[in-house]
Amino acid sequence: MEVAPDKSFSKELPDVQATSPDVRINLTRVGVKNVKKLVEVHRHEKRPVIFISNFDVYVDLPGSLKGANLSRNFEVIDEVLQQAIEGDVNQIEKLCSVVARKLLDRHEYADRTEVFMRSEFMVKRETPVSKTVCHEVVKVHARAVARRTFREPIVRKSIGAEVTGMTACPCAQNIMKERAMRVLQGLNVNKDTIDAFFSEVPMATHNQRGRGFLCIETDDDQHVDLEEIISILKESMSSGIYELLKRGDEGQVVLNAHKNPRFVEDCVREMAKKVLAEFDYLSGDSVVTIKQTNEESIHQHDAYAERRATIAELVDELNGDKQAND
Structure with missing residues (x-):
């Protein structure tokens, strides 16, 4: 038997998020957490910095809406990361503030957006004597909050x-110094020599x-x-x-x-x-x-x-x- 096509599939799917919830309560934060991205930030006359990053992205949600359109959060992150790769965004805290601003544009119902970025990147260092090159992992935190106003949004960012x-x-060191001083005095070492010794050799602690x-x-x-x-x-x-x-x-x-x-x-x-x-x-x-x-x-x-x-x-x-x- 031939089955007639379901014409309902040709219609636009309903936007469930835009419907009214059963419990009409405003929500402070709605969004996504632990969005993993590789971030490449360009620097003037230096090599790009690569950050292995986790993003948390939130918007506030009025009680009149059942849910937020979370796919827009991913779209904004990818869009701004592409700008960073192309050199338009050269600071990670600025990257967060650009994302926060764009989220206000995409989520017209939101009055506040918030972006957290937790990253790790490698810092090259030299040891103090042999000048041996080694690397160190530094944890980096960036954040931006955008608030809608009657004019331009107000954005605060942090790095x-x-x-x-x-x-x-210092406390234990002072205890050890007093003990060493008594020992040296007992060995008839004069005060000038004791002072010269302590100026060159700090005590254990x-x-x-x-x-x-x-x-x-x-x-x-x-x-x-x-x-x-x-x-x-x-x-x-x-x-x-x-x-x-x-x-x-x-x-x-x-x-x-x-x-x-x-x-x-x-x-x-x-x-x-x-x-x-x-x-x-x-x-x-x-x-x-x-x-x-x-x-x-x-x-x-x-x-x-x-x-x-x-x-x-x-x-x-x-x-x-x-x-x-x-």
């Missing part, structure tokens, strides 16, 4: 990184592997250099660490760390100070988030410190501290 380093405990995190949120028209963020993180701990070390390198890393002992609190404060020195052009409402976690070697817990503040708040605190010391 941050997480870097691993080494810290040496326990160490931690530190994980520093620094993120800066700005208006869309401002730029924060990712490589400078990474440098601030590395310089704020007692010493950097390396994947490959020759004997001379190993000794130098340990010496550097013990000559520069820092508590977890010291690392956060040092980052804040360096942020103000390096990014003094940023507007006062730029938001700085700093975190430091030290994995203790002689304790079963981790040490942690954090600060979140605007640039203006940090400037006021440091200026107040300078005036108090004058």
Whole structure:
């Protein structure tokens, strides 16, 4: 028997997402998570940077709609990534802000869009003595939030990184120094010789592997250099660490760390100070988030410190501290 064709297939399929839900409640975030993409960002007179990235992309949803059109999120991501490959987008936080803006265009019912990007990329480094070339994996975080207004959308973006380093405990080092001083005095070593010894040979202490995190949120028209963020993180701990070390390198890393002992609190404060020195052009409402976690070697817990503040708040605190010391 010949079956007549179903004419309903020739009609346009219904847009179920646009129908009214049974429960009419607004939703803060609707979207997709863990969208894996390879991102190639061009740089002026440098090799492109390759990021292995995960994207989380959200829009808000009014209570009048059953669902969001999630396929549009994938379309926007692919479109902007192609722009990045062609050189139109040369910063990953800018990539996120472009995606956030385009999502407002594609989701006409949304008042707010949000894009998270978590990435890993390789940084080339040289060891301090032998100058051996090695690589380090750095975790990078970027985010953008776009809000619809009666005029142009308001976009805030952020860029941050997480870097691993080494810290040496000042407290235990001071205990060891006092003990060594008593031993040297008992051996009739004169004070000048003792002082000269301690200036060249720092005392033993326990160490931690530190994980520093620094993120800066700005208006869309401002730029924060990712490589400078990474440098601030590395310089704020007692010493950097390396994947490959020759004997001379190993000794130098340990010496550097013990000559520069820092508590977890010291690392956060040092980052804040360096942020103000390096990014003094940023507007006062730029938001700085700093975190430091030290994995203790002689304790079963981790040490942690954090600060979140605007640039203006940090400037006021440091200026107040300078005036108090004058």
